[in-house]
Amino acid sequence: MAAKKEKTFKFVIVGGGIAGVTCVEQLTSQIPSADVALITAGHHIKAVTNYKQLTVIHSAVKSLHTETHSLETADGRVFGYEKLCICSGGRPKLLTQDNPYVLGIRDTDSAQEFQKLLSKAKRIVVVGNGGIALELVYEVEGCEVIWAVKDKAIGNTFFDAGAAQFLIPSLEADKPEVAAPCKRTRYTTEEPAPGASQTFTAEPGSALGPDWHEGIALRGAQQVSRRVSVEYQCEVEKIFTSEELLNSPQQTLRPESAGSWPVYVQLTNGKTFGCDLVVSATGVVPNAEPFLHGNTFAVAGDGGLRVDDHMMTSEPDVYAAGDVCTACWELSSLWQQMRLWTQARQMGWYAGRCMAAHVLSEPIELDFCFELFSHITKFFNYKVVLLGKFNGQGLGSDHELLVRCTKGREYVKVVLSGGRMVGAVLIGETDLEETFENLILNQMDLTPYGEELLNPDVDIEDYFD
Template sequence: MESYSFVIVGGGIAGVSCAEGLALLCPEKQILLITASPVVKAVSNIIHLTKTLCEFDVKELKTEQFADSLPTVSVIQDTVTSINTKEHTVCTVGGKCIKYEKICICTGGSPKLIMEDNPFVLGIRDTESVKEFETRIKGARRIVVVGNGGIATELVHEVQGLQIIWAIKDKHVSATFVDPGAAEFFQTRLLRAEDKETSQVSSPVKRLKYTVHGFSGMKDGLGGAALGPDWHATFDIHGIHPGRMVTVEYETEVQNVSHRADSTDSSDESWPIHVHLTNGKIYGCDFIVSATGVTPNSSIFATDDKLILADDGGIKVNWKMETSIPDTFAAGDVCTASWERAPHWFQMRLWTQARQMGMYAAKSMAASLAGEEEVLQDFSFELFSHVTRFFGYKVVLLGLYNGQTLDGQYEVLLRVTKDMEYIKLVIKDGKMQGAVLIGETDLEEMCENLILNQLDLSVYGEDLLNPDIDIEDYFD
């Protein structure tokens, strides 16, 4: 029977970050990464913007290429069928039975589809599903996008050459990340049909891309590794018409779908599928994109009654990323942070947090194997921080950027320059609690420090965002 000091299940950002961390911390120990996909997701081109905030690319590596880059890491492409935590063994579809000392579950999450087993409903979560989307979009005239998170927002902005019906349950777009004011700031780019300023042409992509043939994702209903930043930039996602047109249907959800219906859009075209919305409207389309979040891939481990799951289906982990089972850790989308959290940090299933959790799990696993009791929690869990791009703008989110957990007891300072920048500071009792920075503001480091230090800003008042004052000079 093969034996390893560490076994990691899952080849996404969390799993790969964990493997890389263990290879660095324990260069004499053997590590095994088990992934059902022929490619793994690795982080590259890391740019540290602040102590907690960094930009990076996600590159896809063939499993053998990743294994060759780290001498103590072995990779097998297989699917785990069971984990015997008492015997410390892992069994796979390929018939392997592997013994371990410490194991980390990094199986990620699967897209929540509005309708299962419907060929006209496509969830976008991993590289394989984006390839399917790329194939379908080439002959499409109209699609319906359901969801209001990051993938839906990026997709609506990036796709060209067809009509998009965007169905959202909120009163404004991108509600997962921004408030109505920021959504209004985005509105110009969202609705401008001739807008060509997409990420596909505005910046080079510094990553390798492998196309996998004959692979349709993981078995047992699990998808491949989650997408990283700029996931759309290496794909041809254009329809058959010039330009595009976006129609946003607010405060509505999908009631049902049918193959025959009288659409409310006055279109004479025939459509393979029709979407019935709760606002009474019916739209015909070529297919539906379901981008309504993810469900943690923890179900294959739920048969073990000692493994405690959170209400959202994720595996509960403590501040060391330990599960309820000894020697069993979890990181990334599959887990739920169940420790007493810092005032300005919360969990959101993003590729940035998957990387942070994977790296920290490696640190905790190495300490556990060495018998070290004291492990200092990573600084990244002190402050929620995320950087991405929406509608061509750089977007930085820090702390309680939408007033999360503040029960509406806060004030907001705003500075908006049309088509250039949107700055929102969340203030409570004179102290900064969060920030939304859209555009090239160069304020992320200052805002991070002010949130962490909880400096009383009452004396500055609205001058904090006075464009005639270089406020950064105050806090150097």
């Protein structure tokens, strides 16, 4: 590399999303005197506190040179590092790259763009069945929503068909006026300070946190409150403009209102819908590309940078955390990586701990958060808690389920293997998460309790205090 290093930092973190910011916080609390740089392409940084010793560089990374411990930014500057952590997140799997009517929602910037486009929309087609799609179809008002999911039930990343059936009526009911608060760590996004040197490139911003839709009005142009129709077990076959549709030789494709919508979506179930906007919410792929060229990173099958139990990649002094990495240590039997916001935060925090420990030559154990998978979120205004192997992941047929469901109030599912609890799904205000978390962790034999385990007349907490 010809260009001279502008400055060498002790720690460089790439990515201003939750993993990157948590990593910075951890590093600066462990080694307050360390020189830390955060390189981010996004307009917003998920920030909690400002640190005096933190330099924020607003640019995308153009190339990484692990041999010389340096990286070049898109605006041509070169920075050195002693230790680097890549927290570049994931990029949305878009249905199509260059259609102005197709929007991928992944980060803070695209959510605001969506709000703008939605305000003029009468009908949208939402494609995808993950967390963002679930939140979106529930939050949008004043607009007709056609929701295309590739599975037999909604939300199958998070729960089974039973839980999906429990939630479906909420899509048809009016939204309650005030949502019950859900206890979680909150992060705010900060604009860069006025006058701060900035170079923006069209790079992805930071991923949306769990409360992303609060404070943005997701209202369409209609007076209706909400109309959602779900099209199951189908994917997008083709996307047309109205001109393409009118000139299409396949007359069967022409819906009644051909020409009256700007964009048309043909689904694999043979149906075609006209709409104002197509929202692509079909998940993400690790954003590792920019770092691979010229280096020899070990990459996992899903495209993530392989990391060990100290969040280290295969390149010396390079760590990774969040959606860009794939956990490749021997995983606990009760934990799985799911590229969720909560996991990005945990990984960023732990990567910061590991980087500091290595610099200070201190020993470090794998963090306890990787012992048991747990995720708290909110779908359709219900609190949702997922624990352990909540969908029987990897258990084959060797497990049994206990389910308790009170329509409109709660849905409780327990996964047992060999008489021991290995996972649970709790929807609603069940107050069971702490008890169940302990039962999963201590692997107590629950065979004597049988069905009583979920008997609503038995206060289960008294059993296991």
